[in-house]
Amino acid sequence: MSDNHVVLEMKHITKVFPGVRALDDVNLQVRAGEIHAICGENGAGKSTLMKVLSGVYPHGTFEGELVFQGESVEFKDIKASEAAGIAIIHQELALIPELSIMENIFLGNEPKSGIGIDWLEARRRSMDLMARVGLQESPDTAIKNIGVGKQQLVEIAKALSKDVKLLILDEPTSALNEDDSEDLLNLLRGLKSKGMTCIMISHKLNEIEEIADTITIIRDGKTVETLSVKAGEIDQDRIIRGMVGRSMDARYPDHTPQIGEVFFEVKNWTVEHPQVPGRMVCKGSEFNVKRGEIVGFAGLMGAGRTELARSIFGRSYGKFVAGQIYKDGKLIELTSVRKAIESGVAYLSEDRKSLGLNLLDSVMQTIVSAGLRKISTRTVIDEIEEYKAAEGYRKSLRIKVNDVYRNINTLSGGNQQKAVLAKWLFTEPDVLILDEPTRGIDVGAKYEIYGLIQKLADQGKGVVVISSELPELLGICDRIYTIFEGRITGDVSRGVATQENLMRLMTTPTSAAV
Structure with a gap:
């Protein structure tokens, strides 16, 4: 200076x-x-x-x-x-x-x-x-x-x-x-x-x-x-x-996973770019999730992580070419977002402003928006049940807002993220795909979300976490897949995963299991 x-x-x-x-x-x-x-x-x-x-x-x-x-x-x-x-x-x-x-x-x-x-x-x-x-x-x-x-x-x-x-x-x-x-x-x-x-x-x-x-x-x-x-x-x-206001000796909560059998499988998933004919954004991708397991996806920007997640969630991205999805051993057709939700699959988008929120809604409207059928009778919303559901998540997720009638746009980024997460939890999913769940969130709120992810896994759900931060994936995931140019190149168990071997798999077209 x-x-x-x-x-x-x-x-x-x-x-x-x-x-x-x-x-x-x-x-x-x-x-x-x-x-x-x-x-x-x-x-x-x-x-x-x-x-x-x-x-x-x-x-x-x-x-x-x-x-x-x-x-x-x-x-x-x-x-x-x-x-x-x-x-x-x-x-x-x-x-x-x-x-x-x-x-x-x-x-x-x-x-x-x-x-x-x-x-x-x-x-x-x-x-x-x-x-x-x-x-x-x-x-x-x-x-x-x-x-x-x-x-x-x-x-x-x-x-x-x-x-x-x-x-x-x-x-x-x-x-x-x-x-x-x-x-x-x-x-x-x-x-x-x-x-x-x-x-x-x-x-x-x-x-x-x-x-x-x-x-x-x-x-x-x-x-x-x-x-x-x-x-x-x-x-x-x-x-x-x-x-x-306190010391955080560990950035990630201690957790002993209770992993069960494979219950969600994606096979030969192939998707074409929505605007570029012939360009495949997902190339025969195959992965599985076990009950109680936190599965990570690592890849460089543009590798195809988000494209894979969105195309699985009701085919909301790209042009479907081929592939099958199995849940509990049965073939399921997630041909729309509604069918994905009804099948117990939820997706929290990486861009909460444009894809996860309607900024004109209240906190309450945001939380119940993906599960209106749960609080409706003959298409009429029960306002008492609507309030109870939103207030319950406000308290359990510690969303910092005085009341659920406040506009979602008045909340900080971290509290908006919690509200979006509450929206998907309200649908009671079995598989929850979280795309950059802690982007733009401070270390204290991150710690809370990590704990919530672990709690969901302990309930027997399968949680998929997509993140650009390798330390985050290493800190919370039981297993990590790597993606390079639309193709899954690695399946790495937590015990042997390092930033070095993940980066190697993220930058090479060859497939490997570690």
């Missing part, structure tokens, strides 16, 4: 929603040219604090003072904070898929020529900004045709186009693979070397430990402590202790 003066102060910030004190006398100092990480459990108040700073929650809707570059500021909206040099990139990217990279970068901020848009200037500036963030695409490329990692770079280029002085990133790597995550972290290091100040919210403690200069921990809406990397105050255990 070339300069060490305080560029931002948030003093005594308090934000109250109906029935909830989201922030309670929070104080934060950020120094110029540093990467300042903010850590905390889901629902701790991290994103709320950044929304206060960026004008999403305007001045007058919270108590406390914002001081930016030595001056007290009052932002009435996002445009006001951007005009001051503060830009926020939310976890859910605010890009329009059908528009080009160039159009997205300057959306609402287009260079003008007379009464129209100066597209030549927009192209020149977009190419400069793209080069600055390392994006080697044509400015005319549609957002929908680039991956999430590159979309994240477009968001940063968009922020840089507004002469940003303080860049806020909310879970910037939560949806990225390891390579894209490392590229993004390198970009942040480069911006820092040129004097940019960044605030980064993340649950990935290894990344925080690697890149942050300073870490502020928030718990239950209050500032716990601020730690300096240079002073040697930081290790993951210290951060976790501050986040959850």
Whole structure:
């Protein structure tokens, strides 16, 4: 850091929603040219604090003072904070898929020529900004045709186009693979070397430990402590202790599995890409699940893990070509999502926002949505039974919300994930497929979900866990399959599984059992 003066102060910030004190006398100092990480459990108040700073929650809707570059500021909206040099990139990217990279970068901020848009200037500036963030695409490329990692770079280029002085990133790597995550972290290091100040919210403690200069921990809406990397105050255990208010000696609950016989089998499962004829996304896949067993699926981004899961769950992805599914030795036809649910199969999607939730629903409506027949008489919903079911899961899964009538969109990411999990548990499945069940969730909530997965297995259910994090699979799974380019390449028992042998199977087309 070339300069060490305080560029931002948030003093005594308090934000109250109906029935909830989201922030309670929070104080934060950020120094110029540093990467300042903010850590905390889901629902701790991290994103709320950044929304206060960026004008999403305007001045007058919270108590406390914002001081930016030595001056007290009052932002009435996002445009006001951007005009001051503060830009926020939310976890859910605010890009329009059908528009080009160039159009997205300057959306609402287009260079003008007379009464129209100066597209030549927009192209020149977009190419400069793209080069600055390392994006080697044509400015005319549609957002929908680039991956999430590159979309994240477009968001940063968009922020840089507004002469940003303080860049806020909310879970910037939560949806990225390891390579894209490392590229993004390198970009942040480069911006820092040129004097940019960044605030980064993340649950990935290894990344925080690697890149942050300073870490502020928030718990239950209050500032716990601020730690300096240079002073040697930081290790993951210290951060976790501050986040959850207790020591977590083990990241994964102890568990002694009680594994029975094979009861769910997939044979010769072959599926064609929905838009590319002849391209197979599942190539003769075969696997099985035993009662009481937690089965993992490991593969690099694009290997076909999600495609396999979605195509099994009611053929909701791709074009079915061949294959059979057996449950308790009997052939079952999961030709629709309804038939999958009725057959005791459930699927929690990796993208809860677009595939797992209706953001207009209440928590109660979300929880009962996949099992309405259980609480209905002659197609009429019994509202008392609806409430009892939702309230029961709210308590048992410890969903942090005052009542189940609250809109699901008001919950933190971790609590939304618990609500989606409750939705599928309400259907009483025998086989539960969980696709990235802990993505974007803090370590405390992860521990709770791991315990719930183990409890489900102990009830004799078969649980399939798809995860990009190998330590997670090694920590909770009894057996792990590996996938490479749509083909299952390995079946590895827990006793011999390592990151090294899993990675080898994830990067080779040969099949093996370990």
